[in-house]
Amino acid sequence: MTNVTAVLEFKLLGSRGNMYHQILLFMVGLVAYILTLLGNIFIILVVTQEPQLHSPMFKFLQNLSFLEVCYTTTIVPKMLSNLLAKKKSISFSGCMAQLYFFIFLGATECYLLAVMAYDRFLAVCQPLQYGVIMTDESYVRLAVGSWVTGVFTGFPPCLMVSRLHFCSYNLINHFFCDISPLLKLSCSDTTVTEAVIFILSLLVLSSCFLLTLLSYLLIIHTILKIPSASGKRVTFSTCSSHLLVVTIYYGAMIFLYVRPTYNLSSELNKAVSVLYTVVTPLLNPVIYSLRNKAFKKAVEKIVFRHHCLHSL
Template sequence: MTNATTVLEFRLLGFSSNPHCQILLFTAFLVIYIVTILGNIIIISVITLDPRLHSPMYKFLKNLSFLELCYTTTIVPKMLANLLAKRKSISFSGCMTQLYYFISLGATECYLLAVMAYDRYLAVCEPLHYGVAMTAETYTLLAVGSWVTGVFTGFLPCLMVSRLHFCSYNFIDHFFCDISPLLKLSCSDTTVTEAVIFILSLLVLSGCFVLTLVSYLLIILSILKIPSASGKRITFSTCSSHLMVVTIYYGTMISMYVRPTYNLSSELNKAISVLYTVVTPLLNPVIYSLRNKAFKKALEKVVVRYHRLHCL
């Protein structure tokens, strides 16, 4: 520990050092980010403007879209700036802030996805009791509970990482302040920190994933009992697309954080991280909304209304 110093900033190595490759990555990520922001804003606006979409299912979707806006904005703008900057740096406080919001919002997304799966389970498997089970008070409790629990989930890992000692070498082999590269960079004994983060990740990620998976499996079993082939096909198509996106998100997150040691190669680490920080914020709300007929009709009406107002 004699070589430990007070680190005021970290240097993010990011992706390739090739300028042409960085410009290509900047363009691709910028397009995805813009589409993600616009797509989620449209979803929030349509649900807000159409009174018929004020049911718990769409309110949960509105929460998810707002969360994805915050989640992707925590990572992508700084990543885009560093792709063009000569000095790719982030302050120590900025790094810890980014880490906290990344963990908190990621945990909140897990809770929301589990709650949304439970809502769909009630709607499909218990339709007669849905109105009684999923009241406005129940929705509020589940939504607020997801956000509050997510906020508190990020405190302990971020606190433990921030109290580690970092030596004079301050280059993070990643495009944002993630747990794994920070633990590798520290010259402290990270055994306790790794164990706590592993247990917390196991509880949050695996717990939420199991609840979500069980809900969708029960939905699929209920769908198989539908006598109408067309009704069975439509319902199964919608649920399967939801399950696909959820599996991608949880699969990448679990592979990254539910491990006793953080020994993935840096390039594989970055590639997996792109999936849950850049791709899923675009896919999640889009697939949840565009596979829904009621939302598509509401979107068409909003577009027609907007067109008429600007043509007058």
């Protein structure tokens, strides 16, 4: 194995504002990160403690919450530390590790969102067959399959980027090690790397998004047949909220990565990246749990039990 780069570390420029601007961004980012952790960990604990939530739907949600905790932790802590640090740097190996986990977890989220949409499709459109099709074994296969496929999806892009030459210029105009700024930074011919990443992104993002979108369109079509106006309104409200979060996430990812070239404005790249690294993980706990009646009833039961225990 030979060292293919003369660069031992990169400098993450992130935000270029003054000190007050950096502190403001730090505070906003810290609050968003803490809320994301608390919200997703709360979902994991509630689903674990309440037996009535031990269904495939909530187990998938538990997987998604765990993933969001890992996903934001891969990006946000380093971003926050660099906002206040004088030396805004990351080692070459640290950068490649961050890139790998970013791609692996991002791809896994795509697979999980597609699987969750399929689960909802079965529950709404084929309720009589749901228990037969979505068994505990089916849940395990789909969940493990999403994680394992995500693990392998992260290898090709990271391996190809890590083998590029970066010469001596090491300033990354971004708040984390993303594909686009690294390709811009390289002094190698990145044509093949860009082509492979484009094809992989197209296959993963487009296929998962189309499957997810198709599931929700079929759900909406079934909802429109519900005779009860109140039932129709509640179910449609929940599904439309799910679809909104999914569209924001996939829209941002497709806009950035399903492109034949990566000559996108650095500032626009950073702005769009905030959507899927900060906003979506923060919205997921609210959209997928707090708007769900079964989840809210489970929380009330847990609170009531703890209240009774403390009253004795």
